[in-house]
Amino acid sequence: MxxxxxxxxxxxxxxxxxxxxxxxxxxxxxxxSTLYHYVTAKGELKKAGLDLLNDSDTN
Structure with a gap:
């Protein structure tokens, strides 16, 4: 992702x-399962999603 x-x-x-x-x-x-690893059914970011976006901002 x-x-x-x-x-x-x-x-x-x-x-x-x-x-x-x-x-x-x-x-x-x-x-x-990959989708739900990162976001909830309502589209809210889970910890993994937040971590991914934070990591991409620092690179």
């Missing part, structure tokens, strides 16, 4: 017009 993909995933999750399988497919056929 890249920071760019994570931001896009977050946008798609907040919108809630697409199904989780459709979102996963759009993000490059990632497993839903």
């Amino acid at each position: 890249t920071a760019e993909k994570l931001k896009y995933a977050q946008h798609l999750m907040v919108d809630q017009t697409k199904s989780i399988p459709a979102i996963c497919k759009e993000l490059g056929d990632i497993p839903s």
Whole structure:
């Protein structure tokens, strides 16, 4: 998962017009478990998501 993909995933999750399988497919056929590792069903960032974005800001 890249920071760019994570931001896009977050946008798609907040919108809630697409199904989780459709979102996963759009993000490059990632497993839903990977998606949920970084964001909640409402599109809120989990610790792993926050860490990923913070790491990308420092690089």
